[in-house]
Amino acid sequence: MDGTARIERAIEAALERSAGRGSPPQLATAMRYAVFPGGARVRPRLCLAVAEACGDSEPKSSESMASAIEFLHCASLVHDDLPCFDNADSRRGKPSVHMAFGEPLAVLAGDALIVLAFETLAHGLPQAPGRLASLLMTLARASGMPSGIVAGQAWECEPNVSLSEYHRQKTGALFVAATVGGAIAGGGAPEQWRRLGECIGEAYQVADDIKDLVADRAVLGKPLGQDAANGRPSAVGQLGLRGALTRLEGLLSEAMEAIPPCEGQTELRGIIRAQATRLVPKELATAAA
Amino acid sequence: MDGTARIERAIEAALERSAGRGSPPQLATAMRYAVFPGGARVRPRLCLAVAEACGDSEPKSSESMASAIEFLHCASLVHDDLPCFDNADSRRGKPSVHMAFGEPLAVLAGDALIVLAFETLAHGLPQAPGRLASLLMTLARASGMPSGIVAGQAWECEPNVSLSEYHRQKTGALFVAATVGGAIAGGGAPEQWRRLGECIGEAYQVADDIKDLVADRAVLGKPLGQDAANGRPSAVGQLGLRGALTRLEGLLSEAMEAIPPCEGQTELRGIIRAQATRLVPKELATAAA
Numbered sequence: 001m002d003g004t005a006r007i008e009r010a011i012e013a014a015l016e017r018s019a020g021r022g023s024p025p026q027l028a029t030a031m032r033y034a035v036f037p038g039g040a041r042v043r044p045r046l047c048l049a050v051a052e053a054c055g056d057s058e059p060k061s062s063e064s065m066a067s068a069i070e071f072l073h074c075a076s077l078v079h080d081d082l083p084c085f086d087n088a089d090s091r092r093g094k095p096s097v098h099m100a101f102g103e104p105l106a107v108l109a110g111d112a113l114i115v116l117a118f119e120t121l122a123h124g125l126p127q128a129p130g131r132l133a134s135l136l137m138t139l140a141r142a143s144g145m146p147s148g149i150v151a152g153q154a155w156e157c158e159p160n161v162s163l164s165e166y167h168r169q170k171t172g173a174l175f176v177a178a179t180v181g182g183a184i185a186g187g188g189a190p191e192q193w194r195r196l197g198e199c200i201g202e203a204y205q206v207a208d209d210i211k212d213l214v215a216d217r218a219v220l221g222k223p224l225g226q227d228a229a230n231g232r233p234s235a236v237g238q239l240g241l242r243g244a245l246t247r248l249e250g251l252l253s254e255a256m257e258a259i260p261p262c263e264g265q266t267e268l269r270g271i272i273r274a275q276a277t278r279l280v281p282k283e284l285a286t287a288a289a
Numbered sequence: 290m291d292g293t294a295r296i297e298r299a300i301e302a303a304l305e306r307s308a309g310r311g312s313p314p315q316l317a318t319a320m321r322y323a324v325f326p327g328g329a330r331v332r333p334r335l336c337l338a339v340a341e342a343c344g345d346s347e348p349k350s351s352e353s354m355a356s357a358i359e360f361l362h363c364a365s366l367v368h369d370d371l372p373c374f375d376n377a378d379s380r381r382g383k384p385s386v387h388m389a390f391g392e393p394l395a396v397l398a399g400d401a402l403i404v405l406a407f408e409t410l411a412h413g414l415p416q417a418p419g420r421l422a423s424l425l426m427t428l429a430r431a432s433g434m435p436s437g438i439v440a441g442q443a444w445e446c447e448p449n450v451s452l453s454e455y456h457r458q459k460t461g462a463l464f465v466a467a468t469v470g471g472a473i474a475g476g477g478a479p480e481q482w483r484r485l486g487e488c489i490g491e492a493y494q495v496a497d498d499i500k501d502l503v504a505d506r507a508v509l510g511k512p513l514g515q516d517a518a519n520g521r522p523s524a525v526g527q528l529g530l531r532g533a534l535t536r537l538e539g540l541l542s543e544a545m546e547a548i549p550p551c552e553g554q555t556e557l558r559g560i561i562r563a564q565a566t567r568l569v570p571k572e573l574a575t576a577a578a
Contacts, residue, residue, distance in 0.1 A: 022454050023435030027443035031434065079400065084392040103373040107396065108443050111368065111403060115433030118407045122425040129418035136411040136425065144404030145320065146312030154316035154397050165311050 003048040007041055010063040011070060014120045018112065030101040030109040031116070034074050039092060042275060044070045046200065047178040047185075049271055053264035054188025058131065062185035064124025065135050068117040069178055072143050075113035078106055080153060114143065134184045142177035149173050163238055171208075172201030192260040199255035200272065206248045207279035209235040252276045292337040296330055299352040300359060303409045307401065319390040319398040320405070323367050324360070328381060331564060333359045335489065336467040336474075338560055342553035343477025347420065351474035353413025354424050357406040358467055361432050364402035367395055369442060403432065423473045431466035438462050452527055460497075461490030481549040488544035489561065495537045496568035498524040541565045 015035060019028035044066035051062035081088040081096040083103065088096050098106035121139060125132040142148045152170025155161045179197035183190040213236045235244045252272070259268050304324060308317035333355035340351035370377040370385040372392065377385050387395035410428060414421040431437045441459025444450045468486035472479040502525045524533045541561070548557050 018434035020435040022458070023440055024443040024447050026446055027434065027440065075400075079396055082396065084396060102446070104446050105443065107368055107371065107373065108439050108446075110400070111364075112434045112439045112443075114400060114403050115429055115437065115439060118425065119429035119433055122422060122429050126422045126426075129422055132422055132425070133411060133415045133418050136407065136421070137415075140404055140408035140411050144408055145307035145316065145401045146309040148404065150397055150401045150404060151312055151316065154313040154394065154401075157315055157391070157393050157397075158313050169311070 003045050003052075004041065006048060006059075006063055007044045007066055007070070008038075010067040010120075010124075011035060011038075014067055014071070014116055014123070017119075017123070018116050026101065027105055027108055027112060030097055030105045031112055033100060034078050034097050034109050034113065035071070037092070038070070040275075040278070041070060042204075043073055043174050043178045045271065046175065046197075047182040049264065049268050050179050050182030050188070050193055050196075051186030053259075053262040053268055054183050054186030056185075057187040058128050058185060060124050061128050061131055061135070062182060064120050065139070065181040065185045066178075068120045068139055069142070069174055069181065071113045071117040071120065072139070072149065073174055075110045075117070076149050076153065078113070079110040082106060085153070085156070117143070131184055134190070135181055138177050138181045138184060138190075142173040142181075147173060163235065167202055167205040167235070168198070171205040172198055175201030175204070188262075189260075195258040196255055199251050199258055200275070203248055203251040203255065203276075203279065206235045206244055206251065209237075210241065210244050210248065212236075213241060248279065252279075292334050292341075293330065295337060295348075295352055296333045296355055296359070297327075299356040299409075299413075300324060300327075300333075303356055303360070303405055303412070306408070306412070307405050315390065316394055316397055316401060319386055319394045320401055322389060323363050323386050323398050323402065326381070327359070329564075329567070330359060331493075332362055332463050332467045334560065335464065335486075336471040338553065338557050339468050339471030339477070339482055339485075340475030342548075342551040342557055343472050343475030345474075346476040347417050347474060349413050350417050350420055350424070351471060353409050354428070354470040354474045355467075357409045357428055358431070358463055358470065360402045360406040360409065361428070361438065362463055364399045364406070365438050365442065367402065368399040371395060374442070374445070406432070420473055423479070424470055427466050427470045427473065427479075431462040431470075436462060452524065456491055456494040456524070457487070460494040461487055464490030464493070477551075478549075484547040485544055488540050488547055489564075492537055492540040492544065492565075492568065495524045495533055495540065498526075499530065499533050499537065501525075502530065537568070541568075 015032055018031060047066040047069055048062055056062055077091060078097045080086055081091055082098055089099050090096055094100070097109055101109070117139060118136070121132065121135055125135065140148075143150060145151050147169050149170055152166055152168075152173065155166040155169070176194055176197035179193040180190045183193040212234070235247065239247060255272055256269055259265055304321055307320060336355040336358055337351055345351055366380060367386045369375055370380055371387055378388050379385055383389070386398055390398070406428060407425070410421065410424055414424065432439060434440045436458050438459055441455055441462065444455040444459070465483055465486035468482040469479045472482040501523070524536065528536060544561055545558055548554055
């Protein structure tokens with residue numbers, strides 16, 4: 001079974017458990033709405049690819065970790081879209097969760113997806129208790145304080161922001177959890193895989209900043225992106241557009257070099273190369289230059 | 290060291306970790322504000338008391354579980370107080386978290402406290418991996434879907450509510466986690482302790498419903514409580530005031546009888562008796578009758 005099919009199956013199984021006997025039906029529906037149809041499932045695919053490169057000796061462990069990371073990502077999207085943050089009406093081409101279900105169920109759907117991430121680990125790893133402790137800590141560090149995605153989002157409420165801390169926590173943390181967690185779950189050496197997650201995470205964030213500005217210029221004909229409008233820290237704001245594009249290229253090369261020698265090295269490089277072309281569509285990069 | 294001191298020390302240590310290097314300072318302050326000064330810390334005290342009754346063979350495990358349960362409780366209070374739910378201006382005699390720090394930081398403080406609960410387990414139990422899997426599952430079940438406190442809160446968004454499901458999830462779940470989790474952490478037989486948690490949890494919720502109505506009558510001189518005003522399901526609404534008081538007494542007697550034979554039985558009965566007198570102040574019960 002390929003990675004995508006394994007991920008979708010594991011995510012489906014976890015959501016079915018969460019909608020079990022006694023559950024309030026609207027919250028169950030809102031959670032499913034937040035998770036399906038998915039985006040590119042980049043983080044869980046990366047997690048599984050690293051686990052496979054390390055031998056994937058406990059497939060249920062790597063699938064659990066991959067799904068858990070995706071649930072945390074979906075939870076963060078639901079809460080980031082709330083009126084008190086981005087006030088986003090739509091997400092992935094459909095109304096955002098609070099637009100479709102109301103604000104109370106959006107808050108609770110995010111909460112429940114955070115918990116589901118940890119429940120998924122607990123459910124998938126009782127046979128590998130040694131790995132459970134490391135994976136649980138990796139997941140908790142990537143999601144909470146002092147350095148996970150929740151911490152990252154909180155920098156938007158601070159008067160003085162470190163751009164690198166903000167990027168590392170808000171975007172990098174889950175990519176690091178994907179590579180480090182994939183290595184733990186697959187039986188590899190986790191620290192060898194950290195730098196790869198850091199590079200991909202930072203590349204994603206820089207690419208997002210670029211897209212935000214360029215798409216805005218192209219579509220709306222105004223020079224101010226949503227990041228600037230929302231007062232969010234941005235790589236483009238700090239480095240300029242050309243500087244940000246250079247930084248992005250540098251990060252992607254570094255990511256390629258950060259892959260440790262392993263059996264699936266060629267395949268992993270392929271995944272990263274494919275993602276890289278998706279990060280900034282060529283016409284946008286050209287238009288910007 | 291007595292139970293309360295052990296709990297406060299463990300909670301303090303976890304909050305210090307969460308405010309570590311690189312953390313956004315305002316979120317760290319908001320989390321601390323949500324946790325200190327605490328309420329009666331009833332759930333973690335119950336957890337430790339059960340662990341002690343079971344021998345408390347791994348004190349760090351029981352302290353971690355007790356703190357984790359308290360963090361989940363505090364998280365639920367922060368999110369329940371939000372404008373889209375109870376819109377509560379104050380809590381424990383001071384402004385609620387969103388009144389003091391704004392809505393974005395209140396959403397994030399709740400999120401971060403949920404994660405901190407799981408991080409606390411991961412941090413405290415690497416030496417007891419066998420117990421970690423059971424405690425993690427117990428904690429996840431008590432907090433998320435289909436039957437934890439988040440599920441319980443979501444019943445307030447449903448058109449048709451089962452009062453017993455609502456109470457069992459919203460209040461009972463964390464009390465059951467306290468007794469069952471205390472037994473797991475302490476090395477006892479968890480299922481023997483489930484009924485005790487269920488009875489105390491339901492008693493708490495019924496007592497809350499009674500206080501809500503009676504306090505309102507006394508203070509505001511109107512027959513409608515906040516539960517009714519907010520459209521919340523209520524034992525008083527379903528059973529009437531006399532019926533609710535009878536139910537409360539029945540639950541407390543059942544709780545006493547549900548304590549399995551153990552060394553600390555007398556002490557545990559004492560804790561429950563002390564809590565029972567706090568549940569409904571005598572003058573309110575009398576005024577109501």
